[in-house]
Amino acid sequence: SREKFLEAFERIQEGFNRSFITLFGGGRAELRLLEDEDVLECGIEIIASPPGKRLQNISLLSGGEKAMTAVALLFALFRYRPSPFCVLDEVDAPLDEANVGRFTRMLRELTPETQFILITHNRRSMEAADLLYGITMEEPGVSKVVSMRLDN
Amino acid sequence: SREKFLEAFERIQEGFNRSFITLFGGGRAELRLLEDEDVLECGIEIIASPPGKRLQNISLLSGGEKAMTAVALLFALFRYRPSPFCVLDEVDAPLDEANVGRFTRMLRELTPETQFILITHNRRSMEAADLLYGITMEEPGVSKVVSMRLDN
Amino acid sequence: FTLDRMEIHGFKSFFSRTAFEFRPGIIAVVGPNGCGKSNIGDAISWVLGDQSPRSLRADRMSDVIFNGSESRRPLGMAEVTLKFMRTNGGPAPAEEFVVTRRLYRDGNSEYCLNGARCRLKDIQEMLLRSQVGSRLYSVIEQGKVDLILTARPKDRRGLFEEAA
Amino acid sequence: FTLDRMEIHGFKSFFSRTAFEFRPGIIAVVGPNGCGKSNIGDAISWVLGDQSPRSLRADRMSDVIFNGSESRRPLGMAEVTLKFMRTNGGPAPAEEFVVTRRLYRDGNSEYCLNGARCRLKDIQEMLLRSQVGSRLYSVIEQGKVDLILTARPKDRRGLFEEAA
Numbered sequence: 001s002r003e004k005f006l007e008a009f010e011r012i013q014e015g016f017n018r019s020f021i022t023l024f025g026g027g028r029a030e031l032r033l034l035e036d037e038d039v040l041e042c043g044i045e046i047i048a049s050p051p052g053k054r055l056q057n058i059s060l061l062s063g064g065e066k067a068m069t070a071v072a073l074l075f076a077l078f079r080y081r082p083s084p085f086c087v088l089d090e091v092d093a094p095l096d097e098a099n100v101g102r103f104t105r106m107l108r109e110l111t112p113e114t115q116f117i118l119i120t121h122n123r124r125s126m127e128a129a130d131l132l133y134g135i136t137m138e139e140p141g142v143s144k145v146v147s148m149r150l151d152n
Numbered sequence: 153s154r155e156k157f158l159e160a161f162e163r164i165q166e167g168f169n170r171s172f173i174t175l176f177g178g179g180r181a182e183l184r185l186l187e188d189e190d191v192l193e194c195g196i197e198i199i200a201s202p203p204g205k206r207l208q209n210i211s212l213l214s215g216g217e218k219a220m221t222a223v224a225l226l227f228a229l230f231r232y233r234p235s236p237f238c239v240l241d242e243v244d245a246p247l248d249e250a251n252v253g254r255f256t257r258m259l260r261e262l263t264p265e266t267q268f269i270l271i272t273h274n275r276r277s278m279e280a281a282d283l284l285y286g287i288t289m290e291e292p293g294v295s296k297v298v299s300m301r302l303d304n
Numbered sequence: 305f306t307l308d309r310m311e312i313h314g315f316k317s318f319f320s321r322t323a324f325e326f327r328p329g330i331i332a333v334v335g336p337n338g339c340g341k342s343n344i345g346d347a348i349s350w351v352l353g354d355q356s357p358r359s360l361r362a363d364r365m366s367d368v369i370f371n372g373s374e375s376r377r378p379l380g381m382a383e384v385t386l387k388f389m390r391t392n393g394g395p396a397p398a399e400e401f402v403v404t405r406r407l408y409r410d411g412n413s414e415y416c417l418n419g420a421r422c423r424l425k426d427i428q429e430m431l432l433r434s435q436v437g438s439r440l441y442s443v444i445e446q447g448k449v450d451l452i453l454t455a456r457p458k459d460r461r462g463l464f465e466e467a468a
Numbered sequence: 469f470t471l472d473r474m475e476i477h478g479f480k481s482f483f484s485r486t487a488f489e490f491r492p493g494i495i496a497v498v499g500p501n502g503c504g505k506s507n508i509g510d511a512i513s514w515v516l517g518d519q520s521p522r523s524l525r526a527d528r529m530s531d532v533i534f535n536g537s538e539s540r541r542p543l544g545m546a547e548v549t550l551k552f553m554r555t556n557g558g559p560a561p562a563e564e565f566v567v568t569r570r571l572y573r574d575g576n577s578e579y580c581l582n583g584a585r586c587r588l589k590d591i592q593e594m595l596l597r598s599q600v601g602s603r604l605y606s607v608i609e610q611g612k613v614d615l616i617l618t619a620r621p622k623d624r625r626g627l628f629e630e631a632a
């Protein structure tokens with residue numbers, strides 16, 4: 001129904017701006033309904049501007065800025081309609097150290113409502129984890145779990 | 153012409169297998185012409201099998217394995233028809249430490265015929281460089297070169 | 305409900321029966337390239353009912369059955385089991401449910417809920433009722449995070465409608 | 469021929485005139501997210517004649533002109549200059565050539581070879597003659613390395629025909 005969608009949209013849009021500001025330490029972001037059509041059919045536009053930068057096409061954002069913007073939007077959807085778990089496969093690959101820090105702190109804020117499984121090569125991400133699973137292929141072609149470390 | 157293409161194809165295919173074995177420390181890879189049509193029109197298929205693993209669809213390869221396979225093919229094209237320079241933008245992002253090492257050693261083998269510009273967040277890659285350029289945005293939105301370090 | 309435990313057997317690179325215990329909070333999965341980390345994410349999507357081989361990097365669904373290595377023969381079946389648990393606090397007993405999916409080389413498929421054979425539909429209803437959530441944004445695949453940014457405005461809407 | 473020196477002025481985030489000296493071997497470009505590293509790769513593609521805004525992450529070519537920041541106004545022109553050099557060894561003098569490209573807000577474009585106005589065609593011929601090489605595999609864009617693997621078999625052929 002129209003009201004239901006608009007109400008969800010408003011809340012997600014708010015969450016998107018808040019997550020964006022948390023992840024970027026500033027700037028602003030919003031979602032816009034392309035009003036040329038019925039609210040039940042029209043597309044959704046993403047506007048995002050990192051701190052200190054002028055607003056322009058999101059395609060011009062850097063690789064790391066795009067990853068952070070996408071994560072901010074996904075977390076806004078998550079906050080509105082939580083899923084008890086979320087598997088994030090190497091989303092931290094394009095991020096610099098400072099951004100990995102902000103990213104993992106945001107994950108921390110979203111627990112315990114959500115359980116995160118973070119597949120990563122990044123040391124900072126590993127340090128932020130409560131539990132570490134190590135996977136190897138001692139025997140080629142055959143996966144094996146070799147370690148499980150519980151931090152407090 | 154048909155002969156010219158086939159001769160280039162043979163040499164590139166050989167180079168691909170060699171680069172793949174160097175990057176993966178084993179395994180095998182080949183290129184195949186989809187012979188259902190004229191050699192001047194048919195598509196080219198990629199077959200790749202990391203060490204110890206059975207041959208299957210390249211789509212099933214991991215993120216890092218795909219990056220390495222793509223790099224092996226690009227380097228094979230490079231060896232056949234060198235370009236004096238190559239800009240590699242974060243191709244090392246999905247690679248684990250051991251693979252970054254093999255990757256940078258391969259870059260080293262291809263110099264001095266080729267000058268590599270390696271955009272990276274990875275420490276191992278930085279250590280392999282002869283020259284390091286640091287870029288920042290002290291003033292938001294404005295790029296500035298802040299450091300240039302020459303190693304020997 | 306939270307993820308409690310998973311067993312993977314014969315799914316992609318998991319030749320041996322492998323168990324994972326989940327804890328609340330942040331779990332990091334690490335290891336060298338190609339060791340099987342993303343395959344774990346695929347196993348979770350698959351046991352929750354994913355019907356698209358492409359989202360599992362496969363051409364055919366049978367590609368997810370362990371296909372052999374240089375020293376092992378292919379297996380005839382892939383199986384993933386995932387247990388969810390809800391602690392209700394206080395003296396109330398914890399609730400749990402267990403989802404299992406099997407695929408055989410001949411193409412036959414089985415789904416089980418708490419050990420009893422059922423249809424995919426029953427699994428989907430259970431997941432909906434327990435609010436375990438859609439897989440649309442529960443599993444963010446490697447290299448796919450910015451799809452939401454490059455998607456056409458109308459395609460993006462699908463995620464919002466699902467949340468709404 | 470090798471890359472010798474580049475100047476970027478008003479191109480994307482390079483508001484100030486910025487110079488880069490190139491050396492043989494491996495040059496690493498590092499810095500935080502969004503600081504301008506990939507924009508350097510874009511500048512190289514652009515000065516060598518790239519006509520496609522999309523490969524530069526832009527909608528229109530005018531998007532590559534510095535668009536302002538919270539404390540700076542937009543500029544009216546983007547300019548990139550790239551100098552190539554060939555040391556011929558021994559007493560023979562080194563050869564060099566310099567390529568410049570400018571784009572103005574009004575849409576006007578200029579190309580220069582060794583400081584003299586020329587057409588794009590002259591630049592392309594110079595690059596061919598000096599074997600500086602195609603941009604098809606000289607600049608591997610961020611996140612794009614596995615396009616060669618996901619490309620359809622016939623599309624992939626383009627790279628081989630170019631090399632052949």
Ligand SMILES: Nc1ncnc2c1ncn2[C@@H]1O[C@H](COP(=O)(O)OP(=O)(O)OP(=O)(O)O)[C@@H](O)[C@H]1O
Nearest residue numbers: 214215216316337338339340341342343369370371
């Ligand atoms: N059906 C199958 N049988 C056996 N092995 C398989 C099967 N399907 C996939 N694999 C293997 O699994 C490996 C990929 O695993 P996965 O994608 O989980 O790696 P990863 O740990 O995520 O690595 P990366 O860090 O590079 O992303 C590939 O080498 C592939 O050959």
Ligand SMILES: Nc1ncnc2c1ncn2[C@@H]1O[C@H](COP(=O)(O)OP(=O)(O)OP(=O)(O)O)[C@@H](O)[C@H]1O
Nearest residue numbers: 062063064480501502503504505506507533534535
């Ligand atoms: N015309 C322009 N005017 C001003 N700034 C621009 C312009 N075009 C792009 N930018 C800015 O350049 C930045 C992106 O730069 P770039 O892609 O080079 O970053 P990067 O250093 O590669 O980062 P990452 O490590 O995340 O890939 C964006 O923040 C964008 O706003």
Ligand SMILES: [Mg+2]
Nearest residue numbers: 214215342446
């Ligand atoms: Mg992976």
Ligand SMILES: [Mg+2]
Nearest residue numbers: 062063506610
């Ligand atoms: Mg970049």
